[in-house]
Amino acid sequence: REPPVPVPTVPLPPPAxxxxxxxxxxxxxxxxxxxxxLAMQKPARSEADRVExxxxxxxxxxxxxGLFSYQLLQMTKDTILIDAxxxxxxxxxxxxxVLPASMVFLSLHSRLERTALDGRPRSDTYVKTAVPFxxxxxxFGAVLYPLKxxxxxxxxxxxxxxxxxLSQSESLRSVRLLAxxxxxxxxxxxxxLYGNVSVSILFWQFANQVVSMRQxxxxxxxxxxxxxxxxxLAGQAVVLADRMFGGNFVNSxxxxxxxxxxxxxxxxxxxxxxxxxxxxxxxxxxEPMDPSISxxxxxxxxxxxxxxxxxxxxxxxxxxxxxxxxxxxxxxIAYGLCMNFTEVIWKTSLRRCFPDLNSYQRFLGWFxxxxxxxxxxxxxxxxxxxxxFGWQKSALVVPSVMGALAxxxxxxxxxxxGDLCSKLAVVAGSVHNLASKxxxxxxxxxxxxxxxxxxxxxxxGAGQAAIDVLGGRLGKSGAALLQQMVIVFCGGExxxxxxxxxxxxxxxxxxxxWAINSLAPKLPAKLLRRAEAAEAA
Numbered sequence: 048r049e050p051p052v053p054v055p056t057v058p059l060p061p062p063a064x065x066x067x068x069x070x071x072x073x074x075x076x077x078x079x080x081x082x083x084x085l086a087m088q089k090p091a092r093s094e095a096d097r098v099e100x101x102x103x104x105x106x107x108x109x110x111x112x113g114l115f116s117y118q119l120l121q122m123t124k125d126t127i128l129i130d131a132x133x134x135x136x137x138x139x140x141x142x143x144x145v146l147p148a149s150m151v152f153l154s155l156h157s158r159l160e161r162t163a164l165d166g167r168p169r170s171d172t173y174v175k176t177a178v179p180f181x182x183x184x185x186x187f188g189a190v191l192y193p194l195k196x197x198x199x200x201x202x203x204x205x206x207x208x209x210x211x212x213l214s215q216s217e218s219l220r221s222v223r224l225l226a227x228x229x230x231x232x233x234x235x236x237x238x239x240l241y242g243n244v245s246v247s248i249l250f251w252q253f254a255n256q257v258v259s260m261r262q263x264x265x266x267x268x269x270x271x272x273x274x275x276x277x278x279x280l281a282g283q284a285v286v287l288a289d290r291m292f293g294g295n296f297v298n299s300x301x302x303x304x305x306x307x308x309x310x311x312x313x314x315x316x317x318x319x320x321x322x323x324x325x326x327x328x329x330x331x332x333x334e335p336m337d338p339s340i341s342x343x344x345x346x347x348x349x350x351x352x353x354x355x356x357x358x359x360x361x362x363x364x365x366x367x368x369x370x371x372x373x374x375x376x377x378x379x380i381a382y383g384l385c386m387n388f389t390e391v392i393w394k395t396s397l398r399r400c401f402p403d404l405n406s407y408q409r410f411l412g413w414f415x416x417x418x419x420x421x422x423x424x425x426x427x428x429x430x431x432x433x434x435x436f437g438w439q440k441s442a443l444v445v446p447s448v449m450g451a452l453a454x455x456x457x458x459x460x461x462x463x464x465g466d467l468c469s470k471l472a473v474v475a476g477s478v479h480n481l482a483s484k485x486x487x488x489x490x491x492x493x494x495x496x497x498x499x500x501x502x503x504x505x506x507x508g509a510g511q512a513a514i515d516v517l518g519g520r521l522g523k524s525g526a527a528l529l530q531q532m533v534i535v536f537c538g539g540e541x542x543x544x545x546x547x548x549x550x551x552x553x554x555x556x557x558x559x560x561w562a563i564n565s566l567a568p569k570l571p572a573k574l575l576r577r578a579e580a581a582e583a584a
Contacts, residue, residue, distance in 0.1 A: 095331045098324050103266055105321035106254055110270055112314040113245040114277035116307045120184075120238035122285055122411040123303055125394065127192075128235045130404050132224035134394040135534050135541050136232075139221055141527040144236040149520060152240060156248065173318050177249060180241045181311045188304025191230045193297055199228055218535040245311070253318065257325035274488070275423040282415030289409050296404045371569060372510045374562040375498050376518045378442075381559035382491060383522015385449055386483055388552045391530055391541055392460045393476030399469040414477060421485040429489035439567040442494040445486045446559040450552075452479040457549040460542055498566055 128136060156176060191198065203226055225232045258266060284306060285299075292298040366372045401407040432441050456479055459471035499511050529551060533544035541548070 095328060098328045098331065099262070102257070102321055102324040102328060103262075103269075105317045105324060106250075106258070106266065107270060107273070109253075109314050109317045109321065110246075110250050110274070111277050112310040112317070113250045114274060115281050116245055116310045116314075117242040118278050118281035118415050119284065119303055119307050119310075120242055122281070122408060122415060123300070124235045124238040126404060126408040126411065127300075128228075128231050129394055129398055130407065131228045131231055132221055134391050134398060135539065136221040136225050137235075137391055137394070138527040138530045138534065138541075139225060140232050140235050141239075142524055142531065144232060145239045146520065146524045148236050148240050149243075152244070173249065173253065174315060176244065177311060177315050180237060180244070181308055181315075183237055184241075184304050184311070185308045187230070187234055188301045188308075191234075192300050192304075195228075195230060198230055203227060218537075218539045220539045221534070245314070249314065249318075253321075257321060272426070275419040275426070278415045278419035278422070282412040282417075282419070285412035285415070286409055289405050289412070294405045296408075299405075299408070366510055366513050369506070369510070371502075371566070372506075372514065374565045375495065375510070376514045377558055377562035378491075378495055378498070378566075379514050379518035380522040380525070381446070381555045381562070382487065383519050384526045384555040385446070385453070385552055385559070387523050387526030388530070388548050388555070389453055389456060389476060389479055389483075392545060392548065393456065393472065393480065395542060396460055396469045396472035396476060400473050414480075417477075418481055418484060421481045422488050425485040425489040429493065432490065433493065438494055438497055438570060439563060441490055442563045442567075443560065445483075445491045445494075446556050446563075448486060449479065449483050450556045452482055453549075453552055457545050457552075461545040498570065501570060 125137075128140070203223060285303065288299045288302045292302070366376055397407065397410065401410050429441075432444065452475065456472055456475040459469075459475055502510065530541060530548060533547050534541050537543035
């Protein structure tokens with residue numbers, strides 16, 4: 048047998064010296080785990096902050112576009128309608144045009160309005176609401192207004208003998224002028240409707256659906272702080288358009304409607320950006336949304352659904368059955384009555400002092416600029432007013448100031464003849480409107496919203512929706528209907544019935560004061576102090 052082959056041995060490397068651990072300087076593994084978790088959270092937090100900033104910027108620009116369009120349409124619709132039909136025609140078009148159109152729109156919008164499974168609005172509903180208005184304003188500026196002489200009949204067709212009084216009565220002259228200038232009446236109705244839709248529905252309703260309760264505390268006060276910019280820029284845009292086209296109102300109308308179309312289209316685009324940012328933010332950092340939207344399993348079939356809101360008649364029944372909500376409704380209705388009791392008289396005096404289209408609209412442009420500056424100034428004083436005087440005295444400031452400023456307007460407008468009286472009525476009416484609208488944003492709205500605080504969330508939501516929407520419209524339409532009666536009985540001229548309208552203004556003011564004094568003892572002091580501190584902040 049052969050001897051075994053020897054296997055060469057390979058020397059092993061020497062063993063490594065034992066590792067010397069550094070001395071511990073703090074809690075060992077727990078700190079490492081905590082630091083790792085923080086490091087993982089930092090990218091998500093920075094991403095959420097970036098998306099939240101995008102959401103806030105989009106909403107801020109949406110509000111600006113809505114208010115900018117609203118101010119442009121307010122100035123334009125008054126200019127063309129009052130020049131063609133007189134200020135008295137406003138009372139007829141509001142009752143028989145704006146009010147039915149609002150009811151039809153609310154009915155159609157409630158059918159279109161649906162929410163997605165995540166509780167956020169559907170983008171197609173927003174587009175279907177905004178696009179018809181945008182298309183009409185583009186058509187009016189490009190086609191309807193330049194062809195007004197072709198579209199408006201020179202005279203109305205003869206009526207049957209049973210209705211001959213309509214064509215002969217001097218008291219109904221405004222109605223006949225509205226029928227002749229039907230495109231102007233249609234523009235007034237849709238402008239008035241879109242002014243409320245663009246701000247109330249296309250912005251605030253959408254914002255409440257995409258902004259959480261935590262985000263709203265920081266975002267909404269910032270938005271309210273910069274709302275004065277839109278009226279200032281809109282007023283200067285009207286003045287600039289008049290200067291650029293040298294008094295050619297047709298070209299000025301085209302430019303203004305183009306600005307409205309561009310601002311409204313930008314608002315639709317920003318809606319898609321804000322909606323995408325809201326959904327992305329909900330994926331990164333989920334937060335509770337508006338409690339009126341409940342997403343989860345429905346009562347039937349176990350499917351995801353939304354909580355049904357009370358209907359129109361249910362909300363009206365709720366308000367009428369609660370003495371507390373009736374007092375809040377009186378606040379809203381009385382403000383609408385007082386504002387509209389002075390509107391037609393002031394605009395009648397304006398037409399006397401500025402008889403042509405360009406000078407009239409130029410004055411409204413400067414008035415809008417002054418309104419924006421006035422809102423900014425009053426908004427700085429309102430928190431101090433609430434903090435020093437409390438709810439009741441702050442709420443009484445609005446009817447007291449409006450009543451004191453309305454008295455010189457009625458005294459000056461009551462004299463039918465005289466340029467000096469017309470100019471005094473214009474000045475008094477301008478000061479009254481500036482103070483009324485500035486105090487509405489800075490004092491009236493905060494004190495009115497504080498009055499809802501003692502109510503339960505269900506009653507608060509249904510009552511506030513019915514009072515804010517229907518109460519405001521009832522105040523405007525009620526004032527227009529009462530002024531129609533005065534116009535008919537005074538031969539078609541409202542200045543002949545100034546004393547009657549002044550008496551109705553005083554009655555509305557007294558009812559307003561009564562409602563404030565009735566609500567004050569029912570508001571808990573602790574709740575008011577907390578709300579006043581929040582408003583001041």
